[in-house]
Amino acid sequence: MASTSKDIPIPTKQQNVPDDLEPGACTESILNPTDSFEEFASEMSSSLEERISLIAKSSTISEIQSEIGESSKGELRETKSSDNLQSKDESMSASASNSNITEQNGDDAECERDDYLHSPELVNKEKHVFILSTAGKPIYSRYGNEDKLAGLCGVIQALVSVVEEQNQDILRSISTKDCKAIFLVKGPLILVAVSKSNENETQLVLQLTYAFNQIVSVLTLTQLNRIFEQRRNYDLRRLLSGAERLIDHLLIFMEKDPAFLLGAVRCLPLPEKARENITNAITSACNKIRDLVFAILIAGNQLITLVRMKKYTLHPSDIHLLFNLVRSSESFKTAESWTPICLPKFDATGFLHGHVSYISEDCQACLLLLTVQRDAFFPLSQAKHTIAEKLRRSNCLVAINDALNRNKELPTTNPLKHIGIPEIRHFMYKCKSTAQLFTSDPISLDRLQDYRLRHKEGGDIMVKKIEKLSDMDYVRNYRRFCSQIHCSSTPAKLIFRSNSDDTVLAWVTNGFELYVTFDPLMEKDQAIRAVDRLLHWIKREEERIFIMHAPTF
Numbered sequence: 001m002a003s004t005s006k007d008i009p010i011p012t013k014q015q016n017v018p019d020d021l022e023p024g025a026c027t028e029s030i031l032n033p034t035d036s037f038e039e040f041a042s043e044m045s046s047s048l049e050e051r052i053s054l055i056a057k058s059s060t061i062s063e064i065q066s067e068i069g070e071s072s073k074g075e076l077r078e079t080k081s082s083d084n085l086q087s088k089d090e091s092m093s094a095s096a097s098n099s100n101i102t103e104q105n106g107d108d109a110e111c112e113r114d115d116y117l118h119s120p121e122l123v124n125k126e127k128h129v130f131i132l133s134t135a136g137k138p139i140y141s142r143y144g145n146e147d148k149l150a151g152l153c154g155v156i157q158a159l160v161s162v163v164e165e166q167n168q169d170i171l172r173s174i175s176t177k178d179c180k181a182i183f184l185v186k187g188p189l190i191l192v193a194v195s196k197s198n199e200n201e202t203q204l205v206l207q208l209t210y211a212f213n214q215i216v217s218v219l220t221l222t223q224l225n226r227i228f229e230q231r232r233n234y235d236l237r238r239l240l241s242g243a244e245r246l247i248d249h250l251l252i253f254m255e256k257d258p259a260f261l262l263g264a265v266r267c268l269p270l271p272e273k274a275r276e277n278i279t280n281a282i283t284s285a286c287n288k289i290r291d292l293v294f295a296i297l298i299a300g301n302q303l304i305t306l307v308r309m310k311k312y313t314l315h316p317s318d319i320h321l322l323f324n325l326v327r328s329s330e331s332f333k334t335a336e337s338w339t340p341i342c343l344p345k346f347d348a349t350g351f352l353h354g355h356v357s358y359i360s361e362d363c364q365a366c367l368l369l370l371t372v373q374r375d376a377f378f379p380l381s382q383a384k385h386t387i388a389e390k391l392r393r394s395n396c397l398v399a400i401n402d403a404l405n406r407n408k409e410l411p412t413t414n415p416l417k418h419i420g421i422p423e424i425r426h427f428m429y430k431c432k433s434t435a436q437l438f439t440s441d442p443i444s445l446d447r448l449q450d451y452r453l454r455h456k457e458g459g460d461i462m463v464k465k466i467e468k469l470s471d472m473d474y475v476r477n478y479r480r481f482c483s484q485i486h487c488s489s490t491p492a493k494l495i496f497r498s499n500s501d502d503t504v505l506a507w508v509t510n511g512f513e514l515y516v517t518f519d520p521l522m523e524k525d526q527a528i529r530a531v532d533r534l535l536h537w538i539k540r541e542e543e544r545i546f547i548m549h550a551p552t553f
Helices: 036-045 048-052 060-067 081-093 107-117 146-167 201-219 221-230 244-256 258-262 272-286 316-327 377-393 396-404 415-419 471-485 524-545
Strands: 127-133 138-141 173-175 180-186 189-195 292-299 302-308 337-341 352-360 363-371 424-431 436-439 494-498 503-508 512-518
Touching (some): 107 146, 127 146, 127 201, 127 244, 138 146, 146 189, 189 201, 201 221, 201 244, 201 316, 244 471, 258 424, 272 292, 272 302, 272 377, 272 396, 292 316, 292 396, 316 363, 352 377, 424 471, 503 524, 512 524
Antiparallel strands (some): 127 138, 127 189, 173 180, 292 302, 424 436, 424 512, 503 512
16 A cells, blocks of 8 residues: 555544643653754755864863863863873874785785675675775774775775765765665765665664764764874774774664664653652752763663753763663673763763763663763762662662563563553654654564464464564664655655555654554554554653653752
8 A cells, every 4th residue: 555644534632632742742851852864864965065074063061161160171172081092092193104004915915805895794794884084094894804895995985085076076875776875974084884775865874973973972073083184094993992892783773773763762661750769869969069961870772861960951862872882881780980971962072971880780770970070980989879779778779670671571462452452563652852762562473463374274273483573673664664754855744554564654743753563454544543542542651651851950
């Protein structure tokens, strides 16, 4: 059935849902609800000069330091933990001119490189990501060995340069019958995604931008620009040693979690009172620490609460980078860590300093206390222990563990039965004003929609093997609907499409985005009634599944 935005009536609101408030909306948001798709559409249409010249915006960190009376305003911009990054950079400067990748000479070496490009390690992949400098130096490859891909990076750099020189334009994409290559020039770096997936150009640009921001989070934009201004041929892998793991995890993370696709943050569903107690524990322990900017408690790639300095919010993409940092670093589980963190959307010019640790050995919640003060480890460590003790006394650690284990307790055959809408297989709901996302749990496809599959010849009942799909599988299915909803030229408001596998309804309003999967034989009127019930259920449960308040220190 073809997509349409005209022949489906809009579900009507019932009296118990206020007309001026969508499910999950609140008067003040903890997150910056910027439309990510609009951002990346703008990124794709920017001029050559805008793409190549990355000018750092005014420093938010300096602004905070000024407000709290900090005297050393510039220290944070150039520091890494114990000044390791700067000293590392300086120690390498003498040998930077010799940092070019050694290439073998002769026909044998050239044949070896050509053979490597056709090896299963590279060919049998759905998607590649390459990062190189504008001088053609390899920096990162999702698969394979960067040294052996030096020739390929040279070709990529040549393609970008030729288009710039001949047309004064940017090379944005190259398409073949079964593959597309998307190019993103960000200051001194060139990022390329080569994909056979069903992702469109905007979605791939989103992923490349996240990969660039991951690099910025390690170095800061100020240092990245300075490095290549001084040494155009610098091998950036020297400073990113160990950060490849973060980029690897991030690229996998983006494919699995629908939050990236929708530019939102998932919150851990918790009883309203438990979330309130958690927030109060953090606020009471931290409200006298003047230079603390954010206190963030996360678990299972979901946000539990965020307490912030007044006037300042975080962009969802910065939260995602924090999620990725925590999930990629096992060391946080065993010790309290003190680490510099650049949040590109908050301030790409400098580091916040983070006290990062799990709240206790028997709870998988991680607490991040982010400050502009570089030597605040001990007061933040004390605050962390105070928070942990308060959460234990109020049974909040038990509530968090129960919420994390909730998926295991759902009925296997129909996890959505508990909300009273068994027709729905899976859904994703984003409240646009707060940039928060709620999705159904990964579910089973063992359904009754085709009774023939459940019977053998002669009428004997056949027990069908239960087959589960993860959020990752549903994200892949929803991608094309997201691209139609967010198409800049002809955006759709409502899409209803059926095939032999499933029926999908995608609906976007000023207040929310909703994507729902049904059985393949679902009819329009039934789907609309189910969506209507779903929206009212989300409204009733909003205090549990969303963060409805924006607490400050």
